[in-house]
Amino acid sequence: MKCRQARQQCAVDDHYSLAETRQAALRAHLSGCPGCRRAEQEYRDIVSALRSLPADVPRTDLLAQAVAQYSLEARGASTSRWSTPWGRTAAAAAATVLVVSCALMTLRPRTALGQTALRRVQASILRAKTMHQTAWLYLPNEEEARTGTWHDGKKPLRTETWLTREAMSGSDDLLGPYLWTAKGYLHYDSGARRVNLNEHIGIEMPLKSAIQSAFDPVAGMRKAAPAGSCLSVKRLGDAQWHGVKVYKLQVASSPVKPAPDEQVPADPEPGATPPLSSAPHVRETFWVDKATDLPVYSEFEKQIQLRWTLRRRSEYEYNRPAPPSQFDPEAVRQAAEAFAAAKQKRR
Amino acid sequence: VLQANPENPAQIDGTALGGAAHTLRQARAGERGALHRLLSPHQPALFGLCRNILGTTEDAEDAVQETFLLAIRALDRFRGTTSEIKTWLYRIAINLCLQEKRTRARRLSLQTDPCAAPPLPSLEHDALTRAQLDAALASLLPRHRAVFLLREWNGCSVTEIAQTMQCTQRRVNNDLVIARRTLQVWAQQQRREEDTL
Numbered sequence: 111m112k113c114r115q116a117r118q119q120c121a122v123d124d125h126y127s128l129a130e131t132r133q134a135a136l137r138a139h140l141s142g143c144p145g146c147r148r149a150e151q152e153y154r155d156i157v158s159a160l161r162s163l164p165a166d167v168p169r170t171d172l173l174a175q176a177v178a179q180y181s182l183e184a185r186g187a188s189t190s191r192w193s194t195p196w197g198r199t200a201a202a203a204a205a206t207v208l209v210v211s212c213a214l215m216t217l218r219p220r221t222a223l224g225q226t227a228l229r230r231v232q233a234s235i236l237r238a239k240t241m242h243q244t245a246w247l248y249l250p251n252e253e254e255a256r257t258g259t260w261h262d263g264k265k266p267l268r269t270e271t272w273l274t275r276e277a278m279s280g281s282d283d284l285l286g287p288y289l290w291t292a293k294g295y296l297h298y299d300s301g302a303r304r305v306n307l308n309e310h311i312g313i314e315m316p317l318k319s320a321i322q323s324a325f326d327p328v329a330g331m332r333k334a335a336p337a338g339s340c341l342s343v344k345r346l347g348d349a350q351w352h353g354v355k356v357y358k359l360q361v362a363s364s365p366v367k368p369a370p371d372e373q374v375p376a377d378p379e380p381g382a383t384p385p386l387s388s389a390p391h392v393r394e395t396f397w398v399d400k401a402t403d404l405p406v407y408s409e410f411e412k413q414i415q416l417r418w419t420l421r422r423r424s425e426y427e428y429n430r431p432a433p434p435s436q437f438d439p440e441a442v443r444q445a446a447e448a449f450a451a452a453k454q455k456r457r
Numbered sequence: 458v459l460q461a462n463p464e465n466p467a468q469i470d471g472t473a474l475g476g477a478a479h480t481l482r483q484a485r486a487g488e489r490g491a492l493h494r495l496l497s498p499h500q501p502a503l504f505g506l507c508r509n510i511l512g513t514t515e516d517a518e519d520a521v522q523e524t525f526l527l528a529i530r531a532l533d534r535f536r537g538t539t540s541e542i543k544t545w546l547y548r549i550a551i552n553l554c555l556q557e558k559r560t561r562a563r564r565l566s567l568q569t570d571p572c573a574a575p576p577l578p579s580l581e582h583d584a585l586t587r588a589q590l591d592a593a594l595a596s597l598l599p600r601h602r603a604v605f606l607l608r609e610w611n612g613c614s615v616t617e618i619a620q621t622m623q624c625t626q627r628r629v630n631n632d633l634v635i636a637r638r639t640l641q642v643w644a645q646q647q648r649r650e651e652d653t654l
Binding site: 117118120149152153155156157159160161163165166167168172173174175176177179180181223226227345348357400 | 489492493496497500501504505508509513514515516517518519520521522523525526529530557587589590593606609610634637638640641644645648
């Protein structure tokens with residue numbers, strides 16, 4: 111028996127009972143051929159290592175999660191318009207069309223790994239008590255904003271935000287320190303050259319909504335996406351970010367309706383769908399810590415002149431104790447006035 | 458809607474009979490308990506299979522969860538017996554994993570961070586470590602990896618693998634031969650690199 115034959119027979123040896131003569135020939139070959147014996151031993155080593163490794167255990171009960179998700183879907187379906195007799199007929203017709211078109215498109219189930227990952231990220235962020243975000247904004251100048259153009263090599267504007275469930279505070283290069291609490295919005299008024307505590311005048315969004323939006327990675331995208339467009343989520347590959355094992359999660363707007371397993375539900379909009387606006391499409395890629403499912407870094411891009419241009423980079427930290435001075439109105443007032451004075455002096 | 462605690466005669470009869478077929482019927486009716494009885498025994502094997510194909514625990518969790526979700530959605534259309542559930546679940550999981558591998562390979566051929574690949578430990582230890590085993594499995598094509606794992610890790614017969622992969626037994630055997638040869642080549646290369654060091 112030749113080596114090639116012997117190695118092929120080794121592979122099927124476990125599954126088919128070889129004829130006695132072949133088994134004897136194989137045994138004879140293995141006993142006389144150190145190369146084949148060694149190759150067989152190495153293969154057996156891999157298999158025994160595979161079987162002897164301690165089994166990984168999932169972090170949660172995956173079946174319970176799947177059942178819960180299906181339960182939610184089923185509940186939604188049972189209260190929908192399809193539960194009426196006419197609806198059922200229409201649903202049957204729609205289902206037939208859907209099945210035929212799905213069969214034409216693909217016979218394999220598609221993955222929804224992006225949606226699962228996004229759900230996990232949202233759940234993890236909900237558990238976070240504080241968030242510290244450092245962002246670098248690449249803003250267009252007046253001419254670029256007017257003409258919808260873009261030039262590279264910009265100097266970013268740095269902003270820093272502390273976020274708790276009750277308040278927001280931070281500072282930026284342009285306007286200095288600020289504090290936003292339930293009582294009001296503390297900021298330097300450049301016109302009056304003094305720090306004001308506004309009773310949320312001119313601020314459309316309530317504090318609570320602003321905090322929820324800031325914690326939720328999709329909320330910002332829903333606002334930034336052009337009207338009438340669809341949002342999709344995709345889980346990209348693994349990477350490392352400053353030594354942390356991460357995976358990338360991308361939320362993007364598009365005029366094309368994504369596959370159901372990649373679609374992110376938009377804000378409920380009763381009535382007709384607004385026409386697709388000519389505003390540029392946007393996408394944000396999150397680098398998500400594999401251990402905690404919390405984003406550690408993100409890049410927000412806009413499509414300008416058919417080119418994706420970076421508009422914001424952000425770094426995130428969670429559950430870091432926020433410095434009390436950030437949330438002390440008097441300390442913020444003093445810091446804002448000092449910032450304004452320094453700015454005035456520079457001029 | 459799933460019934461958390463249904464009080465119907467069928468369940469009482471089913472409990473009394475204790476029949477697997479009845480569990481399947483109850484699961485189709487959406488009873489949580491029946492779904493757990495039917496699907497949860499397969500979770501460890503499915504998770505191990507997905508973990509070894511996809512390479513990371515997180516991806517495997519996603520894949521298993523999606524497998525269960527797809528299975529629950531499609532349980533009405535499942536026409537097999539309870540004993541065929543295992544093959545059916547494996548088929549869904551493997552399709553998901555292979556699809557994910559294909560999508561990722563297309564999407565990320567340029568984006569993968571070279572730093573992400575962990576340094577491989579040498580073969581000087583007697584037993585292969587998890588990282589070495591992952592590297593060995595990574596040397597296989599996804600399809601061959603799935604067939605190899607079904608055979609050697611899940612202990613499926615060639616007939617079961619052929620049912621799962623929806624192909625002939627001959628092709629399964631060919632895949633197993635190729636997988637074995639690829640793993641042997643990988644082991645030889647590791648040995649050679651070790652000798653040169």
